[in-house]
Amino acid sequence: MATVDFDIAYKGSSVLTQQSGIQRLVLSHQAEIKEVNEVPCFFWGSLTDPLTTAKCLMTLSKVVRSSFGPIPASLRDPIVSAGTDQIRFEGFSSCNGVYARLDLLEDAIDGEFLASGTTNVDFNEPMLNALNGVKKTEKMVLGVGSKEVSISTDKGKVVEKKVRLPERWIKGLTSVQLYLAGMEEKFRLNKVQVVQLFQSIPRGNVKGEFFLHQRANRFVLSPIANKDSVRIGGIQRLRLLEGILPYIDNMTVYQELGGESCSVVADFKNMRLTLALSPDNYRGFSGEGNVLENMIQAVPDEWVMGVNSLLKSNELFDPTMLSIEHDVDFATMDSLTASLSSVGLLGYDLHSHQHYYRRLPFKMERILSLNPRLKNAKKLLATEGVEIVRNTGDCIEARVAGTDVIHTVIIQGEQSRCTCNWFTNHQGKRGLCKHILAVKMLNN
Template sequence: MSDVITYRYPVPSVLHTGAAPGLFLAGYSEIEKTTAPSFFQGTLEQPYITACCLITLANVVRSGFTLTPAQAAFTKDPIVTAGASKLRFEGFSQCAGVYGRVDVLPGGHNGSFPANGTVNVDFNQPMINALGAIGRNDTMQLTVGAREISLQDQEGGMVTEKKVPLPIKWIKGLTTVQLFLAASDLRYTFNKVQLRQLFQGLPNGTVKADYYLMVRNNKPVLSPVKNAQAICIGGVHRLRLLEPLLPLADELQVFAHPDMQSTTWQLVFGNVRFSLSLSREAWRGFSGEGAALDALIADVPDHLIAALDKYGYANQEFNATLLAIKEQVSFEQIDQLTARLAAMGLLGYDPDNNLYFYRRLPFKLNRILSLNPRMKEAEQLLAEDKVAIISQQHDKVEARVAGSGVTHTVTVDGDNARCTCTWFARHQGERGPCKHILAVRKKAN
């Protein structure tokens, strides 16, 4: 499979000048959920802050913490979703280890949402220049359409955007990071003073060792020394992406995955949020994680997936627990459904209010489901009848899986699983299950 998808935009992006200047960004989608001409039309109530957040998102997209400068210069585009009276702009770093999102909440805009939808748009230096020209007292009009975004400001100039390729790992990261967000909990909330203290303690340069976030005497502290209550942060230098926004922020919320596989740092600006999620290590991107694999094991009926897909599109966001109670569906089945749709890229997650939001990715769903080679290899093991269940009692399973000149032993006990293969020995399950465990789980189910 090729490692890029080339998007061919129908028209170039252009910045018009004159009495009603506007930046019109060409968009592209392989599928269309709606034929509505636009998803949002209106003005932004915090245009300067929103512009600063979008510029920071562009910096995230341009960054690459495991890439050469030449590779990092190969910029990508954000995904824009309009729905539930909210605007969301999402993007990944080049290494796919940093995920950024700008959320414009109700009260952060004054406009209408004729329809709900998602569009992928051109987003590079000419647009950054246009956003950078927006002052504290300027206005910004925004239109998010099915094929373009228009940004109207008070400055002139003209810019033409060209089509760009979209890496497969970017799509995989987008589907994986939501599962980490859904499992994360709010650990700290810092005010402006604490926020300044925290970032003053950031170490200089590139940091390879783990750092830990803790609070001492009501002061946030970053330390290379582990503490039982501390949050583990890999590649803490990546937090410097947030520095341009610090003087504007009201507070910082820090979310952590229970197994410390990711941390999320959310800056609050009234009705605008900027979230930065970091993978466990700087060298390991979200696209390489195995979080989505477990969600793809269970045989979830297609009609249930289709039903939740329609529910998500109609309601745009929902609380999974409340949905299970309302529809009298088991929590386990709702978890399987939401995890499956998140793994398909249809659901994003807001950790600050425990809500899933619906996103129609501009990619074909069957392509997203085919992006997990370990799952495909597990299916092949089953097709070739190389998996033998030795014993099975409730959630405890022991099996043998034939490999290349060796037979692997797999034991599964509820959520815990072990395998004698080299993949498991190297990663101990921290990067998702190996193909042998996947095959055994699927056969046992």
């Protein structure tokens, strides 16, 4: 599958300067919608715990600069959402198998939100060197606004005229929130237990899966599962958190209901860092496609644009309340939620167990371009490539055109089966194949 890159040009500069012992960081913003670029500043204020914030941002940068699959490390551009009295930094590893988010809560920042919005920033060496040099007693001022991407310190200045954002950046935001929304809390570790756990992680590039167990007052890793264990694929990816171990107050471990992916949430006094791991090193969040089933029902573009103008960045997204307040059918709201997810506009907070809105300006045509299976399913319908041979209400059997072959699709209740290679290889664990999607869309 060909990749699509988006060239983003910045009109202003993201600047990190030091004056009279105060470090000032102003982050540039960029959008596809022109009027959003006219906002001069989203937030301006100081950080109440600059040292812990700097360490967490260094960890986020470590995630963004890493790769655990065949894709070389190349992405360096985490995104920042400012609004609703908090700031979120998010990023993916280049292989899209690791997702990290730093939530700066209300007590972590002391300043003024002038507007609500999202930007992506570049963490170059000058920025990392400046963050690495932050002391506990320093004062650091954070601003989100301005117009190009550049970083300035007492050692020099770096300017980024544009960045290239591969499609997996947005597809990762699409998929990871669905995994997070399907997770439940499994274990809670105190400070001592966290240190003990990380000391037990095998060194080197360890193959195979490990399982996290609780034995008495300790948490241990084992290659053997039991009924209460948490599966962790690519165990070495947890080492990305080693730089913040001394600052963690406690850690919560979550696992997706299907046992595929997991997350750990590190809590600090006034901030929270989430690390989500895909099922294995070779599987990135961007290729899963689990959101497609909720996109079968068409939703007018105006509805998606309306929600985008209604909600602010980081505002909790409650589809039930939106359905009631605006008299929208619940099934339609599910499709609307999926459409918002499909262009990266929704995230999920494990702590509050709710979606939140990410005010990321977008173009509606991305929904199809970023979901080729949905696009191909619509093409099958347009070319009359689907024939329903049996429909008894609780069971549907169809013949669907493939490449030089006719596939059989059977949908019975919540279970769907297809004779294509995609279904054979993945058994529904990575979303519906285009043939099942087409049958469900025709029968909708």
